[in-house]
Amino acid sequence: MSLDWNELYRSVFPDLVRFLHRKVWDPDRARDLAQEAFVRALQHEPRKPRPWLFQVASNLARDEARTVLRRKRHLALLKSEAEDRQEEAPDPMEGAAERERWAAVRVALDALSERDREALLLWDAGMSYPEIARQTGLAVGAVGTTLARARRRLAEAYKAREGTDVARG
């Protein structure tokens, strides 16, 4: 009868972090937010925890994005380039390559409409069509079309960026 939260946590946490990472683009923040979503779930004990968690995660990420934007504006005047370099210094070469790849995906995802992007990320995190429909406000019958469009746009935008990179390089 009672839900095995521990089990749910193990199975959903990685999906949730992946989902969040493509929104906040910071692995540590993604983990933090995923944990926050779980803490809230433990407090509220929703009946359908999985979709609930993704909904909360989505909201947290949106709030996070706003905060980051504010903070960035704030810091823009103070932060020197040298500090930037210092911050990135601990990253090994591999990390830099990884970040570059992330940046490419990020740009491609940004080319999608918000709803298409949300549907795609939810699907990639393992949500079903009905769950995606509920969270995005789409009709279940429209999820396939939305995903088809999202995938096409993503692939096109990603390729387009690769093209410009090659041209520049």
Place this chain on the structure above:
Amino acid sequence: MSHVDEGTLHAYLDGALDALPAAEAARVREHLATCEVCTARLEEERALRDEAAAILAGAAPDAIEPPPFEELRARARVREGTPGFGRRLARLAWAASVVLAIGAGWMLRAATAPDSARQDSIGDGARTAASPAPAAEAVEGTTPAAMGGVGDATGADADVGERLADASPGTGERPAAAAEGTDRMTAAPVADSGAARPASTTVGVASERHALADLAPVPRVLLESSPVSDEVAGRVVGLDTLTFPRTAAEAKEAVAAAPRREEEAAAKTAVTANRVVTQPTEPAAQELRRSRAEAPPPVVQATQRADLPIAVAGIRSTSLSVPGLQVLSVTGMEGEGLAGAVRVRQLLADGDTLELVHLPSGSDPSALAPVAGDGRTEMVLPRNGGWLVVRAHASRDALLELVRGMEGGG
């Protein structure tokens, strides 16, 4: 047979065909088994799907090891002990409604003596089913009846609130947003009557009109003459401000509907047992939302809901709180001579706290713990047969000004 569209192909690839109606899913499977064109398209879409998945996989962080579950449990537990702002506010609102119910209870009692003859005339059914029904006679005489558009559901234009605010002494001094927001809510039914008088009193008049004219079997319960129990008052206050239920079933419904967002109810016209409620039309509702967003905390409105039963009972006083100031807490008080007293704390513009203690008739203001020599001004004013004690770091004039704001409706 028509070919399968792109979206359905993706649903098929995603194993989500069963999210479609069964007949449709069957048709698609059948078609894909026989149509070469669609089979070829399916492979193209499969490639696209794989490509997108690969791109996204490139943006996944490395191994994701969940931190220990117990850690989260502990965090959740800690938070249970220190509820967040929203939860605190919700509890506060709840506490406010309970305490105000008590306050309304004693005010009703304080204002009127029980009349056993009248009580006898009230059927048991009526009493149990419709105890919150407004007292028609209670407001009669105190208010000129302007019945014109009570039943007309179209009114409630945005400037009703202003008209009322302008005409009511004291309201002009209130911080605008909160005062107007609440005025408009309660003022809606007078939209067409054009009469300038306290909105909450109008409710009673409207009820009377309906009780007398349209809805013959409405039980008329005379609150002013019945000893209203705290429980009954609680129900009155707990209900949606704008709706008086007639039967137990309606009361239940109203309570169930109460948590619904007020905005959802906006622009809807609800004919209730005793009166027609005209909710603000969309522009008015927007205005309301805007003005609410600017300042007024919901608790203030919860507080002012107490206006209804009190005004219905014919007491001219309106509010337990100063309109427009954030309510910090509403608590019932206990102790010798303080039974039924209600303490309301509100946030003043300068960050200081305004303390209002409402003492029912028969209580002794001197039973209240004195101000602790902290430089606050204290004023004890007679009000509603009882006392109102006002305390704050402010001049007497400033305190009087605030209290006058409370009397805005009367």
